Amino acid sequence: MISADLPTYTVTRKVTDAEIDDLNHVNNVVYNQWANEIAIEHWLNVGTEALKKQFDWVMIKHNLEYKAAAFLGDTILIKTQVGQATNVKYERFIEIYNATTEQLLVKTKSVWCAINKKGKPVKISQELRDLFETLT
Structure with missing residues (x-):
């Protein structure tokens, strides 16, 4: 679940x-x-x-909970933030809203694995942890 206490990254888009x-x-x-x-x-x-030269990310688990539908022309607000980290994985939370009505359409929790440029899992550095905790 998106927390008001943590940095959140947002985008808006129109349904095509x-x-x-x-x-x-x-x-x-x-x-x-x-x-x-x-x-x-x-x-x-x-x-x-x-960091982008060192790391890539792959989604290894993804759960979506559908709450309501979006329709052609709707303006959509998408929010994300990272959650708990382990050695090589990060939780990521995403919420998708109708931007006009503020109705929650979908919420997700996924797990992403940090990989090197050869596709092998790598340890998440403290620098990377600090980055996600301070930037939006």
Whole structure:
């Protein structure tokens, strides 16, 4: 769950025609894509060049809870922040809202593994931990 006490990274976007399914709302797979995209964007925006040369991230577990539907043209607000870290993993929380009504549409909890440029898990450094705790 997103905590008001921790740094949060946010983006807004509009729902496009390509994201609508045969039920005339955002396809559930799209929420997964949005979650992946904001996690990557967050990393690319807060990571230092040195850290981005050392680390990449892969999602190894992802749970979505659907609360309400989004529709064509809706403005969407997506929030993310990191949670607990282990040696090589970080929790990540994402909440997706209708930006106009502020209705929660989806909430997620995922686990991401830090990997080196060869794809092998690597220990999360203190520098990386400090980065996620202080920057938004």
